[in-house]
Amino acid sequence: MKLSFSIFFFFIASVYLNAQNIKVLSASNKEPIYGVAIYNADKSKSVVTNFRGEAELDIFSDSETIYFKHLSHLLKALTKAEIGNSNRVYLLSNTQDLNEIVISASKFEQNKKDIPQKIVNINSKGIEFTNPQTSADLLENSGQVYIQKSQLGGGSPMIRGFSTNRLLITVDGVRMNNAIFRGGNLQNVISIDPFSIQNTEVTLGSGSVIYGSDAIGGVMSFYTQKPKLSYTDSLLFKSNAIVRYATASDEKTGHFDFNLGYKKWAFVTSASYTDFGDLRMGSHGPDEYLRPEFVLATNTGDVVIQNSNPLVQKVTGYNQLNLMQKAHFEPYEDLSFDLGLFYTATSNFSRYDRLIRYRGNTLRSAEWNYGPQKWFMSNLQVTKLSSGSNLYDKIKATVSYQNFQESRMDRDYQSSIRNIREEAVDAYSFSLDLDKTLSVKTDFFYGVEYIYNKVKSSGTEENIQSNTVTSTVSRYPNGASWQSIAAYTSIKYKPNTKFVFQSGVRFNHIISNADFTENNQYLNLPFEVSKNKSSAFTGTAGISWSPNNTVQWKLNASSAFRAPNIDDIGKVFDSEPGSVVVPNEFLRPEYAYGGELGLKLNFDDKVIFDLNTYYTYLDNALVRRDFTLNGESEIIYDGELSNVQAIQNASKAWIYGFELGARINFTDKLKLTSQYNIVGGTEVEDNIEVPVRHAAPSFGNTHLVWDSGDVKLDVFANYNGELSFYQLAPSEIEKDYIYALDVNGNPYSPSWYTLNFRTQYQINKSTTITASLENITDQRYKTYSSGIAAAGRNFILSLKYSL
Template sequence: MRKIVFAFLASMAGLWAQAQETVKDSVSKELSEVVISASKFPEKKLNIAQRIDVISSKYISRVNAQNTGDLLINTGNVFVQKSQQGGSSPVIRGFEASRVLLVVDGVRLNNLIYRAGHLQNAITVDQNMLSSMEVLYGPASTIYGSDALGGVVHFRTKAPVLATNDKKTVLKGSGFARYSSANNEKTIHTDINLGWKKFAWLQSYTYSDFGDMKMGKNYPDDYPTFGRRDSFMTRINGIDSVVKNPDPQVQKFSGYKQWDLLQKLLFKQSDKVSHALNVQYSNTNNVPRYDRLQDKRNGTLRYAEWYYGPQERLLTSYEVSIGKTGWFDNINLNVNYQAIEESRYTRDYRRYDRLDGRVENVQVAGFVLDTRKIWGGNELTLGADGQFNTLKSTASRVNINTGASTKLDTRYPNGDNTQLNAGLFAQHVFKFKNKKFVLNDGLRVQTIRLRSTIADNSFFNLPFTEINQNNTTVTGNIGLVYLPVAGSKLSVNAASGFRAPNVDDLAKIFESATSPAIRQLVVPNPDIKPERTYNIDLGLSQNFGKNIRIEVSTFYTWFRNALVKAPFRLNGQDSVMYNGVLSQVLANTNANKAYLYGFSAGFYATVAKYLTFSSQINFTRGRFETDDTKNSSVYEKQSNGSYALVSKKVSSKPLDHIPPVFGKTSISYQRDKVMAELFALYNGWKKLDQYNADGEDNAQYATAEGMPGWVAFNLRTSYYFKAVTLQFSIENIFDRNYRNFASGFSAPGRNFIVAARVEF
């Protein structure tokens, strides 16, 4: 594969060299896009060495996606895992969940309980109110600190609009209604903006009702029953009963409801000073954990109930922006507060005495200070940021017949849990006088302090009741952009990243299942270290005339101290009884070495006056060296409090979270009021020998050989007249039955979508 990648890049370099004379007068609109996430202030994309994709509000409306996860899938450049309909976990360059940083309006969403498995937090951002979404590929710790190992997904919501020119007021707004047949989805949205010369108000509401998702009927040839929902659990006369599903394509108990609110206030004090208040609220009803509802024990469905409680996210921020003052050209200060509640509830088959509920309440207070100075060819961004996280973890076991409640072990330590992040950074851009070279460089100093205490240690009798970690690190980046002629860009970028262990990494206790026959219990390990990455990537963007453009990027990442689950001992035992089942003990440990590499390539062409063609493909591989023996590694507690390895054998295993080859090919027509796009989304095979058996690849939800490859053809159309846009789409035209890798939830079958949008 490395030879193939090298040959592909060499051929692209040859094409680039031959094409110089044909593109001298060409200007790439894509390269001229303005991005903000790379340096905190507006900068042209062609001056940034790091790869960045920009998803505009126009494209977001055109895609008409169910949530931000589906929106990312439709780009063809970001892989997304799903454990249930109410979930979407982005994967960037083989990194997922807590190793990908989510940011909204400059405020980081990742908190002290973001797990390394699969997350659904991305869907709490309403894509219907985004002005843009920027995806940064590769480490971005210089600007954003911990967690940005694989990259950053930065959501930017719409801003209030002031009245301009001779208008005393401006009134504008939009709304839409959408229906999808595969899940009987009903979504309505409205937003309104009222602005004067110095004050503007923006309000938005979105409500969605998603029914049970229906999967495709055309199964892979070798797996005619893959993913079928033949039966489900329900209560009949108060007794848990397994009943036959009248339609095996319907993924019973996958529906949920969600509502999102946004309000912004803008006050323009003067030409140099403005103030903004930003309030966002997202909530759901109970969200069934669909993949777990398929789990079996002793030949029958294991769970009578498994659902996430309402996922509530509140963000409030105040931001002041100041123009030229003193030495600085711009100063932005953001002070913010977040309140998040997450919970999970499980009940085994006919265990009416055990509805287990675990609730996590997280509060985060933070600030972000960004300043910019421009002189000569230099643009310097200096900044500081900090966050203080607190967590209260509670749990109870309820008898659903009597209502009696008893104590239960919590998911996280039941005492005090705090995490403090603080950092200083500098990001610099230097544009050479010849206008052919642009230098990017930056440096960050970050400190993270964590404290977690166990108030009640009676459940597991752990050998410790307090965890303390203080981690300080320095990260940086340096890159060079070469712009030989208009429409051409070559870039090389080197960057380091880090992720400090959070409470989820250090102190979580939870049950994991890699197969119906193996139950595993993950326990705390207080001695793990921060993860670090060292990355280099090369990029090429080249116009051929005015109608053709190619983009190629390739990367290699050295991953050190990678956290992986490995066999462990709890109080001298490698297996313990948990919930009545003998479970193997695992814990997060730092693997010695890991590496990832891959490439992405895109081709874009205007093939006729109103017809365009595009295609993207992405490839990633990753492995780690781990300590292994024939029967698994064994760790024991030492007198000094550390854990020592009893025996070891170094071997290489696949990293988890590594997607198969995936991409998108599209041909679209747009003329005047009409738009039509026919496109295919596709994934290659993920063979079972490329799965990580102890990680989060979920082989139990694949076939005996792994996850089959697939191609899904789709059509979307729209017609615009006056202030109304009518949209009609068909997803999965051939009703293919498929799942994304690591997902326990099948994609929609043939899905008809209709929507009407209005603007005023």
């Protein structure tokens, strides 16, 4: 009996001693790492960490070497004895970033180093540290996306000389661009809550093979927080609460989110609210940017008020609400369902660049407001894995519905008529994406997509004295529709670890329908109905070659397209003072043909250079040009005699650029990073070559970062080159009211720089404080083409509490 008890006790003790529950954490931020592969030398034994970074090592013996491998971290080898009683394993992140996982290149996970295009990846820790006020600021912090702002409630990205409807935005793989995305600056990106973003991928250059129309200059892919399962019978609860304040705009922000994870179900809830006051510009810079006076509407009429502080940009404040609810259901390990619900709404916000226009010596507008910008999206994604199908290894089906609402309200100084135009778009989409491994060396991706947009638009005139409302011409033909049907395929061939070839093709068919019956009572168009059909065939091919651990080459050639949308064929609006854009049904897609060459040099992870150069030719470019309507070059619009213009296939453009990135890792804690971008280009206007409108000035940043884990410090500079009067596009010269004046009295965009400091301190496991002092020298500047001046000296304080 005693012998049996002793044997039993010895057996239990042996099991206990051999069993070892370990936790794998990131060495930089002490966060658990999910999906770490743990295996022995011959890979006969293996386990994978769960969402808590945990795994059991009881299958391994005490003496054998255990390997810990994760794509975004360096490989580590340990024995159980070396792990010790701490039961903690810390992995270093891969500083080269080549093993990062990206999704946007094929809609399935791939190693970043395999992609022949340049992709900028911004993870959640990077977002938390830079602490952006909007998603537009998040993109700008990357140093590779240029941001234009017409107002505080704005942020229009520019990438490699393209902007607005020649760039594509996706949220969780769903296309955000809709039928009324315009060629002028737009601010839809601010509808995406930066607090809800898990990571962002920016593809520099064409993305038409995977994403279709509009993806000419780049694709901005936002991936929001994923609900986390517990994979056990116990509840996995995580929560974050954040408050933030910024001095330059008197910003007050509150945010919270929480995760409920069960064995097969998980939920994430997120909510943010921000209130911005009027933005204060810097003290040192061009006087043309000052706000000396503004119009105030009173009961007795409009009054011009002298601004007591010309550095404060009256009136620019607004507020915004962001809500997100996501659910994840995983009934089996090879099948999952993901539901996402998003809602964003702003208050009214002024279009500041229109409020600073003068007619003679008097401010032109008494009011010029965007109405509440609202966005709702629901999307359901079903993902299935299969090891036995001949058609796919992974299949992903996504169905989505979006609703966009926006409006414009403007009234001239001392006028009793307020012009109101309201728009809404219902956007439906379905996509089916498949991934099949044909062999050890070959992966095959393919899919189909269908998109349907329905546009609602109305125009009214409100007499503020008599309180009467009458109908007028709407911005778009009410009831217009836009459809896209597409199929694509791409292949990745990787014969060895050094060489990757990727290629793909896509066919797209676009149908637009517009009925101008309602608007014809105001415009007298020579047609009642417009039906625009267009097809596009695009392709891409590229290689990634790493002959050794120091050098990596990337070469890619591609074509892209943008099909005319309802904004192109049916819009009516005042494009600039004294001009009006009218519909044009005779439009064809514009095409872009380009190539890029990249070189990355990595010297033992100590010094890393990343160089890229690119060239793009844009043919049949859709641009705004002078037009005639019923033989007339001028018509009355909103009570003003206006020059007639329309969108036309009337231009060609040549865009080129060079990007240089550098990183020096002095120690594990201290590093220097720098990014510099040069963009140039010309387009044809009236048979004359002129500068491209959306080619940003040379711009870049330099950061010196100290990161000890609990404390992170960043001293950095942002800088921007000059665009002289002769380097401005004609359409920019016409907006002289937003620019500084050179010695000859001509508009130009001055160079500028800012010096900044940012720090983050993890007080304890639950509490993190982030503080920034931006624009320390209080420079007064505008990013190129912006109507509003950027923030002056700005102190930002953020406090995060996590459970």
